[in-house]
Amino acid sequence: MVSANREMVVYCFDTLLAHYNGEEAPPPAFDGGQHPLFVTWKKVVNGGEPRLRGCIGTLEARCLINGFKDYALNSALRDRRFPPIQPKELPYLECTVSILVDYEIATNYLDWEVGKHGIIIEFNDPDYNARRSATYLPEVAAHEGWTKIEAIDSLMRKAGYNGVITESLRKCIRLTRYQSTLFTMHYGEYVSYVKTIRGSTPCVVGAKA
Structure with missing residues (x-):
């Protein structure tokens, strides 16, 4: 059984940053099986309880690579319950990926x-x-x-x-x-992980930290 993992969350953050920068996201470091999936964004402010910022997914099986790419953006930018996530919010975000089984x-x-x-x-x-x-x-x-x-x-x-x-x-x-398997990562953890693995710090061009 495929389980949600760190690389899937990294790919969601990569996809969102690439969107802001008008670039293509780096290729994902996981296989593209077929599963139902969800992407959830929450915002943490002043150490408080994380607040939902967007959550969209599918109950039908989809290719994980295309699915996480689509729903990372849909949940961040097109959840009708919330305004689109702005680049300045990145330092406060956490992302959870869910694979449904x-x-x-x-x-x-x-x-x-x-x-x-x-x-x-x-x-x-x-x-x-x-x-x-x-x-x-x-x-x-x-x-x-x-x-x-x-x-x-x-x-x-x-x-x-x-x-x-x-x-x-x-x-x-x-x-x-x-049931589902989950993996959650805060933006700060994503930045540290990418810096360690790729040797560079991810950022949005023109955005204030």
């Missing part, structure tokens, strides 16, 4: 474990006769301190459902659970 159809909406499983829900919106779906990665519910029902209800809202959430509606959910 072990997809399983659950027996019901409670058939999963907080902190272990990511979940995908699918259900019919009775108010609009529309099919809705959404996902949370495995770490989300645990980080928020949610119970299973709180996570499910939040995910239904994320999917765009604005009506009353009832137990009968929850029981109609089709839930798929999955």
Whole structure:
């Protein structure tokens, strides 16, 4: 099984810096298998709790090299919940790559474990006769301190459902659970690693440190 690793995060940072500099990123130092993946950016200010700055990925298998290249930029620059990440924010960023594995159809909406499983829900919106779906990665519910029902209800809202959430509606959910491997690196660690491996310090041309 392919696991998330340091070189994948390095490639995401490389890709973002190359975008700012109008260059091509250095070739990645990992193989290009096919897996579902996510890229998450968070911002750490004054030693506080890292705050989400962007997270986009795919639940379908994609070539890891192309996938991390695309989603490193999409999550940093095109997550509609946030303004695009600016070069001046780089020193405060941390990046997490996730590779999703072990997809399983659950027996019901409670058939999963907080902190272990990511979940995908699918259900019919009775108010609009529309099919809705959404996902949370495995770490989300645990980080928020949610119970299973709180996570499910939040995910239904994320999917765009604005009506009353009832137990009968929850029981109609089709839930798929999955697991993931993660690797997280702060920008400062990335700079030190690249300087050690390549002998040069990565930077954005014209950006203030």
